[in-house]
Amino acid sequence: MSVGDGLIGLPVTDSVPVERGDAARNRALLLAAARRLIDERGANTVTMDDVATAAGVGKGTLFRRFGSRAGLMIVLLDEDEKTEQRAFMFGPPPLGPGAPPLTRLIAYGRHRLRFVWDHRVLLADANTDPHMRFNAPATLHRTHVRMLLAAAGTTGDLDAQTQALLSLLDADYVTHQVEDLGHDLDRQGDAWESLARKLCGS
Amino acid sequence: MSVGDGLIGLPVTDSVPVERGDAARNRALLLAAARRLIDERGANTVTMDDVATAAGVGKGTLFRRFGSRAGLMIVLLDEDEKTEQRAFMFGPPPLGPGAPPLTRLIAYGRHRLRFVWDHRVLLADANTDPHMRFNAPATLHRTHVRMLLAAAGTTGDLDAQTQALLSLLDADYVTHQVEDLGHDLDRQGDAWESLARKLCGS
Structure with a gap:
C-alpha cells in the first residue's frame, strides 16, 4: 500500500493518486491471498478463481493486473527473489555483509537451497529457457558467488568455479536430489559447504 | 552391414537374412548421407528430402526407419555418444585407461567440450527434459568423472564435485560461453583443467 513511489516532482491530477491507491490496494490483496493459498x-x-475469491476482488481485475496465472506466479517469484537478494546483499550476517567471505558463501548456499526447493516449479519452468539460466535473472547470483570467491582469496578460474558451485542450486538438480535420491536439503547444504570449502582452499 | 548379431541359435527362414541385409544397407546409406550433409x-x-535424395533411398523408407527427423538425429547422436564412450572407456590414453586419473580427467573434459559443441542443438533439446539431464543418458558420464575423481584420491563430496565439473560441459552453458562471451573451446578446456586440478588438489 505504499503510495508515492516515483511520483515526487511529477505533476498529477487530483484523481490519479486515488486510482493508484485502489490499484495498489487490489494488487496487495491479490498477492497476499495468493501467498496464503500457496502456503x-x-x-x-x-486457481485464479481461488485467488480472486480469497482476495474479495473480481476475477477480471485479477487477470487485468497479472495477465495470466503464470504472470501472477512470476510476480510472486520476483518479489521473493528481491527479498532474498536484499537479505544476502544488505541483511545481517552470516548471509549479509559482516561475516568472513567463506562463511557468507556457505550461508548463501544453504539459504538458496531452501528458496530453490520452495520455488522449484517456477524455477524449473525458467530453466527450460537457456537465456533465463545464464542471463539477466541469474546474473546477480553469479556476481554474488564470484565476489565471495574472490574475497575469500580463491585461486584459479573464478568463472568456472562460480558456474560449478551454482550447478548445485539448479532447480532440476535440487529436485532430482530430493525426489529421486532422497537427499534432503541439509545433506545438499553439506555438499555445498564441502565444495565451497574446497574451492576456497580451507 | 554386420549380420548375425544376436541371431546365433535362433531359427530363421531363408528370406530373413536377405531382408535384414537390405534394411541394414539402407540404414547405413541413410546415416552416411545424413552425416555427410550435416558436415x-x-x-x-x-531436411529429410535432402537425406533421402543423397542416399538414393525412398523418403518412405527413411521415415519408416527413423520415424521423424528428430528420430534420425537421435540415432546419429546416439551413435556418436557410443563412439565417444568407447574412446574414454577402452581407447588409448590419455582419454582411455593407462594415463594417471587427473590426466584422463583433463583429456575427457577437452574432448567432451568439442563433442558438446558439435552436437549442441540436439543436446540442448535433451536438456529441456530434466530426466535426460540426470538419468540414464547422463549416467555414464557421471560415473566416469566420479571414478576418475576417486582414483585421483580426491577428498570431499565426490557427487557434488562431479555435478560441479559436469556443469561446465552443459550444452547451453558451452553455447552461452562461445556465442555470448566469445570464449572458445580451448579457453573452456583451460577452465575445465583449472577446476579439475583444484578438485584433485594438484
Missing part, C-alpha cells in the same frame, strides 16, 4: 496447499492446486 | 552445411538446414 496452505502448494502452488500447483491454486 | 557440409550444419544440422539445422538438412
Whole structure:
C-alpha cells in the first residue's frame, strides 16, 4: 500500500493518486491471498478463481493486473527473489555483509537451497529457457558467488568455479536430489559447504 | 552391414537374412548421407528430402526407419555418444585407461567440450527434459568423472564435485560461453583443467 513511489516532482491530477491507491490496494490483496493459498496447499492446486475469491476482488481485475496465472506466479517469484537478494546483499550476517567471505558463501548456499526447493516449479519452468539460466535473472547470483570467491582469496578460474558451485542450486538438480535420491536439503547444504570449502582452499 | 548379431541359435527362414541385409544397407546409406550433409552445411538446414535424395533411398523408407527427423538425429547422436564412450572407456590414453586419473580427467573434459559443441542443438533439446539431464543418458558420464575423481584420491563430496565439473560441459552453458562471451573451446578446456586440478588438489 505504499503510495508515492516515483511520483515526487511529477505533476498529477487530483484523481490519479486515488486510482493508484485502489490499484495498489487490489494488487496487495491479490498477492497476499495468493501467498496464503500457496502456503496452505502448494502452488500447483491454486486457481485464479481461488485467488480472486480469497482476495474479495473480481476475477477480471485479477487477470487485468497479472495477465495470466503464470504472470501472477512470476510476480510472486520476483518479489521473493528481491527479498532474498536484499537479505544476502544488505541483511545481517552470516548471509549479509559482516561475516568472513567463506562463511557468507556457505550461508548463501544453504539459504538458496531452501528458496530453490520452495520455488522449484517456477524455477524449473525458467530453466527450460537457456537465456533465463545464464542471463539477466541469474546474473546477480553469479556476481554474488564470484565476489565471495574472490574475497575469500580463491585461486584459479573464478568463472568456472562460480558456474560449478551454482550447478548445485539448479532447480532440476535440487529436485532430482530430493525426489529421486532422497537427499534432503541439509545433506545438499553439506555438499555445498564441502565444495565451497574446497574451492576456497580451507 | 554386420549380420548375425544376436541371431546365433535362433531359427530363421531363408528370406530373413536377405531382408535384414537390405534394411541394414539402407540404414547405413541413410546415416552416411545424413552425416555427410550435416558436415557440409550444419544440422539445422538438412531436411529429410535432402537425406533421402543423397542416399538414393525412398523418403518412405527413411521415415519408416527413423520415424521423424528428430528420430534420425537421435540415432546419429546416439551413435556418436557410443563412439565417444568407447574412446574414454577402452581407447588409448590419455582419454582411455593407462594415463594417471587427473590426466584422463583433463583429456575427457577437452574432448567432451568439442563433442558438446558439435552436437549442441540436439543436446540442448535433451536438456529441456530434466530426466535426460540426470538419468540414464547422463549416467555414464557421471560415473566416469566420479571414478576418475576417486582414483585421483580426491577428498570431499565426490557427487557434488562431479555435478560441479559436469556443469561446465552443459550444452547451453558451452553455447552461452562461445556465442555470448566469445570464449572458445580451448579457453573452456583451460577452465575445465583449472577446476579439475583444484578438485584433485594438484
